[in-house]
Amino acid sequence: xxxxxxxxxxxVYESAEARFELAAQKLGLEEGLxxxxxxxxxxxxxxxxxxxxxxxxxxxxxxxxxxxxxxxPGKGGIRFAPDVTLDEVRALAAxxxxxCAVVNIPFGGAKGxxxxxxxxxxRTELERITRRYTAELLDWLGPERDVPAPDLGTNEQVMAxxxxxxSMHVRHTTTAVVTGKPLDLGGSRGRREATxxxxxxxxxxxxxxxxxxxxxxxxxxQGFGNVGSLAALLMHQAxxxxxxxxDIHGALYNEKGLDVAALMDWVYLKRKxxxxxxxxxxxxAQEILFQPCDILIPAxxxxxxxxxxxxxxxxxxxxxxxxxPTTALAxxxxxxxxxxxxxxxxxxxxxxxxxYFEWVQDRQGFFWRESEVNERLQDVMEHSFDEVVRYSxxxxxxxxxxxxxxxxxxxxxxxxxxxxxx
Ligand code: NAD
Numbered sequence: 194x195x196x197x198x199x200x201x202x203x204x205v206y207e208s209a210e211a212r213f214e215l216a217a218q219k220l221g222l223e224e225g226l227x228x229x230x231x232x233x234x235x236x237x238x239x240x241x242x243x244x245x246x247x248x249x250x251x252x253x254x255x256x257x258x259x260x261x262x263x264x265x266p267g268k269g270g271i272r273f274a275p276d277v278t279l280d281e282v283r284a285l286a287a288x289x290x291x292x293c294a295v296v297n298i299p300f301g302g303a304k305g306x307x308x309x310x311x312x313x314x315x316r317t318e319l320e321r322i323t324r325r326y327t328a329e330l331l332d333w334l335g336p337e338r339d340v341p342a343p344d345l346g347t348n349e350q351v352m353a354x355x356x357x358x359x360s361m362h363v364r365h366t367t368t369a370v371v372t373g374k375p376l377d378l379g380g381s382r383g384r385r386e387a388t389x390x391x392x393x394x395x396x397x398x399x400x401x402x403x404x405x406x407x408x409x410x411x412x413x414x415q416g417f418g419n420v421g422s423l424a425a426l427l428m429h430q431a432x433x434x435x436x437x438x439x440d441i442h443g444a445l446y447n448e449k450g451l452d453v454a455a456l457m458d459w460v461y462l463k464r465k466x467x468x469x470x471x472x473x474x475x476x477x478a479q480e481i482l483f484q485p486c487d488i489l490i491p492a493x494x495x496x497x498x499x500x501x502x503x504x505x506x507x508x509x510x511x512x513x514x515x516x517x518p519t520t521a522l523a524x525x526x527x528x529x530x531x532x533x534x535x536x537x538x539x540x541x542x543x544x545x546x547x548x549y550f551e552w553v554q555d556r557q558g559f560f561w562r563e564s565e566v567n568e569r570l571q572d573v574m575e576h577s578f579d580e581v582v583r584y585s586x587x588x589x590x591x592x593x594x595x596x597x598x599x600x601x602x603x604x605x606x607x608x609x610x611x612x613x614x615x
Contacts (some may be wrong), residue, residue: 197521203496204305206280207225207478209287217328218598219590226605229613230525233260233286234301238279239329241307243321252475255307255326259339264335264607265301268293268545270373271351275318280347281495288516289545292538294600296320296577298549303339305330311346323351327358334359336369336556341573342548343373343419345494349385353378361385369555372548380552385568389423389492390567391543392514393431394574396488396533402582403431403533411486413508415444416493417467420514420541422457424490429453437481443468444481447601463587483507491518498523506532513537528591536593538600539581546573 199209210231218225235257243251255278259267267385269289272282282304290302305324311319317552333339334355343352352374357371359598368379376382378496383390399409412433414425417440425435434450440460445451451473468475482489482497483505491497492514498506511527512535513519519534547570556562561569585595 199521202267202500202520202522204280205381205517207496208517208521209284212593216594216601218600219588219594220598222601222605226608229603229608230604233283233573234262235256235259236283241322241325241329243318244271245318245324246315246475253307253309253322255332256282257305257330258282258303260302261290261604262301263611264301264602265299266301267339268300269302269550270342271347272306272344273309273311273346275308275310277308278388279329285516288538290517290604291597291600292542292545294603295538295581295596296542296546296573298546299587300549304513305341320354323354324358331362331486334370336367336552341371341398349373349375349380353533369448369552374550379555381547381554381566382561382563384547384551386423386427387547387570388514388541388544389427392424392490392540392576393427394571395540395578396510396512398578399533399535405487408432409434410488411436412488412490413481413484413486414490414492415481415497416515417438417460421492424492424514426457437484438467438485439478439481440467441478442466444476444478444586445470445473446476446481446484447473475574488512490514490528494518500526503527504531508532510535516541524593536596537598539577542577543570546570571576
């Protein structure tokens, strides 16, 4: 396998680009198409004046990047976090393009973010930031243009505010302008669990491929938010043994298995700190990544496995619930160790797949049963997993580069069919 070149390992945009370069080279992508797909379509920075509860006027910085709309409207979350950067949003937008293409849904890729700390903002301040951000992007957003969803620091309520702001401006309720919204506003059954369920589905597929069984397989999950907690819960219910979990406050380890349902009550109903749950041994959050297990699911933030620590991973399967948890330099170390990697653009694509189902249901005005949503999700995830693995075997590349190659090939083909305008 050719090696990747990056100047700053922790710059996620460079990490994404390094994989793109390698996959494009393996595919023999034409020079012009390569140039077209390397850069985003559009990017915008917005400065959001917001009146704070104490009467102060603050200005927040927000971004939206549309990487590609070749296969359909832009699709991608909005992130509220203190360390959001334009490079990060660019990388996430490109990943959305490849992710939608890997699971073959008719969307391009986009992403947005606002530099703010939701933990330090009141509900009314968050609402004003969201509404102003949406209003500034009014000409960009829309069911046929660009469809946001939740990401780190945003949730169903934030999506409801985006929906309302957009609808007030266009003078009619437009539910399909966002996904991941509350059920009562046109959300989809099964969306909340979709990313975690997608992880479960691809892990089952990987175990079957490696001749291993789910029952009793030892799983470690880093991140206990939407993706991590629901992946852990669904896998626990499916007979996996969840031996370690972590969130920002620290990690918990129990080789006999944790009671994930009780842990969810502890964190989400009782509102207590995860590492204080009586049922495991505490350890620093990052250490959980290096305990022996069958499946490791980083489902928190980027850059967790790097060239400095990837050699310490003791998992047979790495299922990337988060976007970009592994740096491009760590890829090579994991490959040498023989870890079976289910790359982020496949592993966490369950969320965008059910977002697509949500968008379809909104436009149909007809809503599906949860079992229908889950069944369709299973079809998409299993089929996509099989395609990536087949691509990897046919082209003699690792799963990540195979997923990129499959995705780039699909986007490039659509681009060729459309041709270049003017
Ligand atoms: P979230 O905000 O609901 O949860 C994030 C979790 O990570 C929290 O439990 C937090 O405490 C934990 N965390 C943060 N920093 C940590 C650290 N340094 N060490 C350990 N834990 C840490 O976010 P989410 O929606 O679950 O998203 C998690 C990741 O999955 C992100 O990379 C996101 O882009 C990606 N993702 C999310 C979805 C989705 O549907 N929500 C879909 C695809 C990808």
